[in-house]
Amino acid sequence: MSAPAWIGVAIVGSLGSIARFLLDGAVSSRTSSSFPFGTLAVNASGAFVLGLFSGLALSGEAFLLAGSATIGSYTTFSTWMLETHRLGEDGQFLRGLANVLVSVIFGIGAAALGRALGGAL
Amino acid sequence: MNFPLDERRPEETPIAIDSTTRERATSTGARNSGTGVSDPSVDRFELAAIALGGALGALARIALALALPHDSVSWPWATFTVNILGALMLGYFVTRLQERLPVSTLRRPLLGTGLCGALTTFSTVQIELLQMADHHRYGLATAYLVASVLCGYLAVFLSSALVRRVRALV
Numbered sequence: 001m002s003a004p005a006w007i008g009v010a011i012v013g014s015l016g017s018i019a020r021f022l023l024d025g026a027v028s029s030r031t032s033s034s035f036p037f038g039t040l041a042v043n044a045s046g047a048f049v050l051g052l053f054s055g056l057a058l059s060g061e062a063f064l065l066a067g068s069a070t071i072g073s074y075t076t077f078s079t080w081m082l083e084t085h086r087l088g089e090d091g092q093f094l095r096g097l098a099n100v101l102v103s104v105i106f107g108i109g110a111a112a113l114g115r116a117l118g119g120a121l
Numbered sequence: 122m123n124f125p126l127d128e129r130r131p132e133e134t135p136i137a138i139d140s141t142t143r144e145r146a147t148s149t150g151a152r153n154s155g156t157g158v159s160d161p162s163v164d165r166f167e168l169a170a171i172a173l174g175g176a177l178g179a180l181a182r183i184a185l186a187l188a189l190p191h192d193s194v195s196w197p198w199a200t201f202t203v204n205i206l207g208a209l210m211l212g213y214f215v216t217r218l219q220e221r222l223p224v225s226t227l228r229r230p231l232l233g234t235g236l237c238g239a240l241t242t243f244s245t246v247q248i249e250l251l252q253m254a255d256h257h258r259y260g261l262a263t264a265y266l267v268a269s270v271l272c273g274y275l276a277v278f279l280s281s282a283l284v285r286r287v288r289a290l291v
Contacts, residue, residue: 013179014172050244077241078211081273111247
């Protein structure tokens with residue numbers, strides 16, 4: 001991969017992370033529940049967009065940059081797991097389980113939906 | 122007006138679980154950006170730290186993805202590795218930093234939100250699962266999903282426990 005492409009990865013990695021931070025913060029500050037709606041919003045929306053790019057058949061470097069580098073940085077697996085763990089520690093096991101199940105269902109659903117939309121365009 | 126970074130006003134007690142992004146909304150509804158000050162605007166240094174960590178995390182993940190390519194019916198080792206590694210690291214960083222006084226204002230956005238957040242990815246997993254399903258490899262998809270969640274959870278659990286055990290000893 002070319003040097004400019006790597007610089008591109010770094011830049012979109014930054015932007016994706018900042019976008020995640022801002023959306024998570026915006027959603028979290030508006031919910032009083034301990035359920036991590038912020039991360040869910042980020043992950044579901046990211047799954048949708050990545051599905052869209054996949055359906056649009058972006059390939060090669062284009063998909064790598066727009067898809068993997070950007071959206072991959074935007075969504076997060078680690079935060080999802082941490083928040084699930086912390087819910088369990090707080091004794092909120094059902095909420096933790098719900099966090100896993102709901103995220104997976106919404107994630108796969110959003111990705112499939114995005115992919116179908118991208119394929120149709 | 123500048124508040125000392127470590128000062129917390131009494132009403133700013135986080136009321137919900139800790140997260141990598143920021144302490145949850147305080148009881149007053151104002152956001153605590155992690156500096157210990159109730160601040161409706163976002164701290165630009167915090168953003169810079171997230172940006173830097175995010176760049177590094179993305180670079181590492183993409184580099185590994187290129188080094189360990191996989192087709193649609195093979196185990197996505199690159200994604201699996203960064204996700205479990207990132208979960209391990211996040212458990213370590215957040216546990217180590219959250220219980221430290223004064224609150225480490227820039228290390229958490231740099232290492233937590235930035236590095237671990239960008240190193241790991243949720244969306245890629247979903248696409249990989251769909252691709253496995255495309256090829257009717259439902260067993261593989263289920264195994265990948267279950268392994269990711271179980272190992273990810275275990276990783277956070279272990280690194281968190283390790284930090285606390287070490288702290289309890291010293």
